[in-house]
C-alpha cells in the first residue's frame with residue numbers, strides 16, 4: 001500500500017475521571033484517505049499504544065449518529081469546537097499541511113466525564129427551564145393544530161436543527177463557571193417555540209425563564225456563537241430579536257403589576 | 258422575573274451608558290470644541306459659564322457622577338465574569354468585545370485621574386487650564402491622556418453598536434453590519450476630534 005509509511009499524529013488531552021488531573025498523550029495512526037476524527041479514534045481503540053510504544057487505556061469519547069445531527073461527538077479539534085464525525089482529516093490537512101499534528105481536547109465549558117467525553121446535562125436542564133417544547137399532551141384526542149406560516153417556517157426550521165451540541169456555549173465568552181448564562185442556543189429555542197402557533201400560548205412562561213438569573217441579559221454581543229454553530233443558526237439575530245421581546249415584556253409586566 | 262435576576266440591572270447598565278453618559282460625552286466634547294475658535298480666552302469663558310450654571314452640583318451629581326459610578330461598578334462585575342477568548346476565536350466582533358472590556362478598565366483609570374486633576378484639585382477656570390497644559394506639555398503624559406481619551410471614545414462608539422442589539426433595534430445581519438461601520442466611523446471621528454482638542458490645549 002502506498003500510504004503504509006504515513007501516519008496521522010494526534011495529541012489527546014486525557015483525564016481518567018471527573019476529578020483526575022488532565023494529561024496529554026500522543027498517538028500515531030496509519031494514514032488512509034477519507035478518514036475523520038472518529039475513525040482515527042476507532043483505530044486508537046483497536047490498538048491503544050501511544051507514541052512511546054506503551055500500551056494504554058483506549059481513549060474514551062462519545063459518538064452516535066455519525067452525520068452531524070446528534071452533537072454527541074463534539075470536541076475541540078485544533079482548538080475549535082466541532083463535531084468529530086464531521087471533521088475530515090484530509091480537510092484539516094488542507095488547512096494545516098499534511099501530517100501536521102491534530103490536537104483533540106474535551107470542551108472546556110462542561111464537566112469532563114473521562115478523556116473526551118463531557119457531561120452536557122446543564123444544557124438539557126436549561127432546555128427544560130425555558131420550556132423548549134409545545135405542550136399538547138392531554139387525555140383525549142385533539143384535532144390537527146394550526147401550522148407555522150410559511151414565512152416563519154423558513155427561518156424557524158433552521159433553529160429546529162439545533163442539536164444541543166454546545167459549540168456556541170463553548171465559544172461564548174460569557175458562558176463560564178463564573179456565570180449562570182444559559183447560552184445562545186437556548187435563546188434561539190425560545191424564539192422557535194414562541195413562534196410556534198401552539199407554543200405561543202405559553203410564551204410568557206418562556207420569556208420569564210429567559211429573564212431569570214443567567215438569562216438573555218448575560219449576552220455581551222461577542223457574536224462568536226454564530227460563527228461556530230455547525231447548523232448555521234444565525235444566533236445573533238435571534239438574540240437581538242429576543243432582546244426586543246424581553247424588553248417589551250418586562251415593560252408590559254411592570255405596567256400591569 | 259425573579260428577585261434574583263439581574264435582567265433589570267443589566268438593562269439599566271446599558272441604558273445609562275447612552276442616557277445620560279453618552280450624551281454627556283458628546284456635550285463635553287462639543288464644549289471643548291470652543292478651543293478651536295478663540296483660543297484660551299474663549300475656553301476660559303466657557304469653563305466659567307459651565308461652573309456658574311444654576312444647580313451645577315446637582316447636575317454633576319445626577320447626570321455625571323452617579324450614572325458613571327453605577328455603570329462602572331456593575332461593569333467591573335461584567336468584565337470579571339467574562340472568559341475572554343479572542344486569541345482562540347479571532348473574529349472581528351470578538352476582538353471588539355474584548356477591547357470593550359479593556360477600554361472599560363482604561364477609561365475608569367483615566368476618569369479617576371481626569372476628575373481628580375481637573376475637577377477636585379483645581380477650581381478656577383484659569384487653574385483648570387493650567388493643570389491641563391502642565392500635563393499636556395509633557396509628551397509622555399500627552400500620550401497617556403490621549404490613550405485615556407481614545408479608550409473612552411472607543412467604549413462609547415462600540416457600546417452604541419451593542420446598545421442597539423441589546424435594545425432589539427438592529428436585529429438582522431444587514432442592519433447590524435451597517436451599525437458596525439457607523440460605530441467604527443464614529444470612533445474615528447470622535448477620536449480625531451478629541452485628540453485635536455488635546456493638541457490645541459497643549460499649544461496654549
Ligand code: SF4
Nearest residue numbers: 172219220222223225
Ligand atoms: S453574542 Fe452573546 S451569546 Fe453569542 S457568543 Fe457573544 S456573548 Fe455569547
Ligand code: SF4
Nearest residue numbers: 162163165166168229
Ligand atoms: S445553536 Fe448551533 S452550536 Fe449551539 S448547540 Fe445548537 S447546533 Fe450547537
Ligand code: FES
Nearest residue numbers: 064066070071085
Ligand atoms: S456522532 Fe452525532 S454529531 Fe457526530
